[in-house]
Amino acid sequence: MKDVMNEKLLLYKVRIKRDPEAYGLLYDLYVKKIYRFIFFKISSREEAEDLTSEVFLKAWNYLVENSEQEIRSFASFIYRIARNLVVDFYRERAKRLPESSLDAVVETLVVEDVSGEHQSMISGEVEEIMKTLKKMKLEYQEAVLLHYIEELSAGEVARILGKSQINVRVTLHRALKKLKELLENK
């Protein structure tokens, strides 16, 4: 509760007073989460870093330029920006690889296996879970990542994904069931 209030206060300072220091504190709270969210989707450290930087800069510009717009949760706001930037990222890639459709590229990239040096860093069950998760539908991946890994509430996940809370709960249930099935079948 205290964290939520603190976050709202920081958001208020950013929007009404355009306080960079307050935004710095919000950055500290969310930079790792946003990086993980992006990295999980594109699996490239450099590109995840670039996109994360862009997310925070874009969020700041939006907040100070649209202070009349209602933002109920900074978490859902920043995740939505990250999500949109990831989609833009894949769209750009699709243009560069015209033979592949956007969906195909997205699917390919998200299902891209964890390989090389990175693979060596992951071990055991965690590695299995990550691999299996990436093989699931994008919808399931996002729901599991945001709710179970990043520990966002179902309401926040619903706002980020633009779905109803009930829909998110159903998706989470199905995603967890599917993940469990895939892990047991290995």
Added chain:
Amino acid sequence: MSNILLKTQLKTIKEKNDRLNPDSVWVARNREKLMSQINNTVSEDKPRFRFDYVWQAINIFVPGRLAYTVVRPVAVFTLVGAIATSGWIASVGATQNCLPGEVCYGVKLAAEKTQELVTSVAGAKNQQAQMYLEFATRRAKEVKKVIENKEVDAPQRAAEAMGKLELSIQTANGVIKEVVETEPEKIVEVVKGMQETAKDINQTLTDAAEQGGKEVDVAGTKQIVKDSSLDIVQTVVQKNQDDSGVVSDEDAKTIVKTQIDVAMQDTGDMKSKAEDAVKVLEATPVTSNNLPSDVVVSVSSTILISTSSIQISVSSTTPVVLPTSTIKDVLGDVNKQAIAQGQESQKTLEEAKVLVEGNHLLEAIGKVKNATQAAEQAERTVVEVKKVVDAVNSGVLNSPPVSTTTTIITETKK
């Protein structure tokens, strides 16, 4: 693998898998870079205040769902109500100085009607009585202002306000009588307030008449106010006689004494006016007036203590000469009789005081009534005489056409 275990593993992935987390050096460097970028975008101008900032501030301390489902609708409703109310209050406040005949006067009266309605639903009878007395006081002030402004239609405007004043006083009278029955414990306080108000109203109307309101007859309204006050005092005294548990003897005595003091003051004022009028009349030079044909100056002074009747009639088809000395004599006599009437009223009031001391309150009230009525009629006489004296002094009677009939006093008293 159980669901719980799977959930736990998912939850710990971010801690167990370093690769998923950003490099701390990059995090710090990126922060620095970001701060530098956003500092460049911050302008020196502070953002302007807007009402939705208040809402955003409230939102910090109220849980999200509660804020949107409860606090926000309530806040909006309250705000709308406050704006509507303050708008109404501002409009009504702006009309407080409006006078009869002005466009905004209707709004002022509408506001009073609203107040009347609210008080009749939610207020006690004593509050209602006080409200009507307050309205009557406002009307008296309006009469005075209208006369002071000296507009062409001032008499009509003043008459409108006086009509409403009389109505408020009569309504207050009815409500106060109800207070005697429904809230007897409040009656003494209410009657004292009413006596004070009646005194103020009479003073205001007297001032208004002196401001040059020759064509405005305030005497009738003053009489109604005085009669109403006396009527209430009589009701309270009667209540005291019937049940001294409701109105104590001491309170009843105090109320009657106050009424006597007010009447004594009024009578004294009337006498002073009559004495002044005599002095003015004596200073009027004796000349001849060329009166036009068919002019009748009629002075009938049978109202006074003596039953003498003085009448001057000029009825002719050709202009006639009427010496001012004749008019002076007649008017002087009337004034002197008014003074005598004042003395007689004062004597009656002194008798009333004695009756109060002997606890004969109802008889005392009867005396006060007689004295007040006589003094009031004498005062009217003095006012009318003053008008004629002013007319003679200003030479109005020399300039035809004057009114075909100038009646100074028409009332008679048995």
